[in-house]
Amino acid sequence: MSERLVPVVCPYCGVGCRLYIRSVDGYPVGIEYAKDIPNISNELGKLCPKGNAVVEYLLAKDRLKRPLKAKEQGKFVEISWSEAIKEVAERLKAYAKDDPNQLMFFGSARTFNEPNYLVQKLARMLGTNNVDHCARLCHAPTVTGLKAVFGAGAMTNTYKDIEEANVIFIIGHNYAETHPVGFRYVLKAKERGAKVIVADPRFTRTAWFADIFLQHYPGSDIALINGLIHVIIKERLYDEKFVRERCVGFDEVVAAVEKFTPEFVEKVTGVPAELIIEAARTFATAGKGVITWAMGLTQHTHGTENVKLLGTLAAICGYQGKEGAGCSPMRGQNNVQGACDMAALPNVFPGYQAVTDPEKRKFFEEFWGVELSGEVGLTTVEAAYAADKGKVKAYYVMGENPVISEANANHVMHTLEKLEFMVVQDIVPTPTMEYADIVLPAAAMLENEGSLTNTERRVQWSFQAVKPPGEARPDWWILSEVGKAIGFDKTGSGGFVYNDAADVLREINACTPQYRGITPERLKENLAGLHWPCPSEDHPGTRVLYKEKFLTPSGKANLAAVPEYKGPVEMPDEEYPFLLTTHRYVGMYHTATMTMRSCALKKRWPEPLAEIHPDDAVKLGIKSGDWVKVVTRRGAYPIKAKVTRAVKKGVIAVPWHWGANVLTNDALDPVAKIPETKACACNVAKITEEEARKLMEKLPPLIPKIEVVRG
Incomplete structure (x- = not known):
């Protein structure tokens, strides 16, 4: 009998956690934490629920074994x-x-x-x-947006810089649930005294840790970010030396954000003006700041502009090219x-x-x-x-x-x-x-x-x-x-x-x-x-990008001016009066091909729930646990309801792992060509369990029964 302890990288999210697989004669028998490997992504060796259950999907009975x-x-x-x-x-x-x-x-x-x-x-x-590949459906705007502003479309810093930041702005990203191990670096920063600002249409697990929570409507990101920039410029809180020496296009930004007053932004986003002002001041005066985002920011027809504005926000505050600062897009799959x-x-x-x-x-x-x-x-x-x-x-x-x-x-x-x-x-x-x-x-x-x-x-x-x-x-x-x-x-x-x-x-x-x-x-x-970048075999690798210059032709950051507010392509109307958004569960992974083959994960996260505000639920006669039908111009989807104030009135939030993309809009961002899966118009109605079953039969099964016949 041959027993081995093999170092691997977790096959789930983009945090890149290390662990050991214990195997006997090539058969997996368990895992061990990688506490002995210094400077890895999961510094303490700990894993999230998916990482702890990593062996289970390998043992799935329906593994493909022959062509x-x-x-x-x-x-x-x-x-x-x-x-x-x-x-x-x-x-x-x-x-x-x-x-x-x-x-x-x-x-x-x-x-x-x-x-x-x-x-x-x-x-x-x-x-x-x-x-x-799947970046088209998640971070294509990050690649195009950051490249336009800084010259390269990647995270400009590391997890260590998140830990060392004095302020962390998390937008469109339920960090604590989608990347729980990475979120430990946010918590370490908070323990040091860093302020955490969270912007999200849902009151998430991440929002519990926020010092300032900005609950904006899905797809209203341009107005929100421009509003923050407006306050920072108006109150001269930006880093004048950094802007003068290392940026171009500042005058155009000043003109573009002029109309995005806190009062105007409040009307568009639903975020109180005083919170916008407080968030802008907190972010710009911290000395070292990090912005982190994910699909909630990118999966829009204006996703590229969202990212360009975040790059601009970081740059005017001087939060580039130094430790404890930068732009940190979080990848959903482990090798995006x-x-x-x-x-x-x-x-x-x-x-x-x-x-x-x-x-x-x-x-x-x-x-x-x-x-x-x-x-x-x-x-x-x-x-x-x-x-x-x-x-x-x-x-x-x-x-x-x-x-x-x-x-x-x-x-x-x-x-x-x-x-x-x-x-x-x-x-x-x-x-x-x-x-x-x-x-x-x-x-x-x-x-x-x-x-x-x-x-x-x-x-x-x-x-x-x-x-x-x-x-x-x-x-x-x-x-x-x-x-x-x-x-x-x-x-x-x-x-x-x-x-x-x-x-x-x-x-x-x-x-x-x-x-x-x-x-x-x-x-x-x-x-x-x-x-990376690691240009030679004796190079140690690069922790922080852009210390001396950006990778643009001029070597300076190209600040983005976005003067017009753009919301979702589809907005609520009489036929479809609600705004649909999608999200993820910590125990499920993307299309669930791996996590649905884990008994432990299926037991803890057995089904999706559609979040609906109590005021909307009362009008529709819906209670938690009722079956509802969510309908858009593209399809219908049966799901149980969860009545909660975690969502804003008029918003329906649905986890997408179980096939909810029959509902979402494939209208494209013209630059990154990502579909707008995070916001579209929908309707909701209570249905019976029998009606739900019939609707489910029309959806593709997550785990299909493939019949192999004799040749």
């Missing part, structure tokens, strides 16, 4: 790996020969950097930039930052090098040995509409579940039915898999190894702790085999011949400036990881 080929929807036959790889390669190659833009590739923030690098490399070597860095995006090569830049494109053409497209590709939302029109015909989905994760999910299911060919590479059956022609069984994250980049730009190596079930294989191996079968079978950067994940990372080192010094050897030796 499958569809006979009809929902029915599959087992085939060999050689058959599966051959068919996938031949079909992709045929579509690429006819028109590469008929192909769409979907990377995954739930797997390592190495396969995300390979999936975008495969797409681009086939001739298309149609590649995307890494998948972005690796260019599982339609507009950039690895390291955010634009596909439209002839010089950057020439480098990768020489590096990979093929001619590359300079046309920006489709996002996942755009690809769905292109498939509806017959323009996208084949879809390769790695480790994602768009049937549950995408806005306007009914439309997504409609378009998936129209595809000619679909490959799904995953660890368990998902609703998306029901539309697949070929299913490729992947090893789970703890069953193979590779590098991951957490929300603070910390790159860590996670080791293989247990054996994958059956014939499941690592994502990098699957993509390597597909690439070789297509004909990219050279050794070196121009092919797909790799011995292990470390080989892939060495190739990443060679073409991604921020990762040049983050080699597999260094990561395996240093379990605490390295922060």
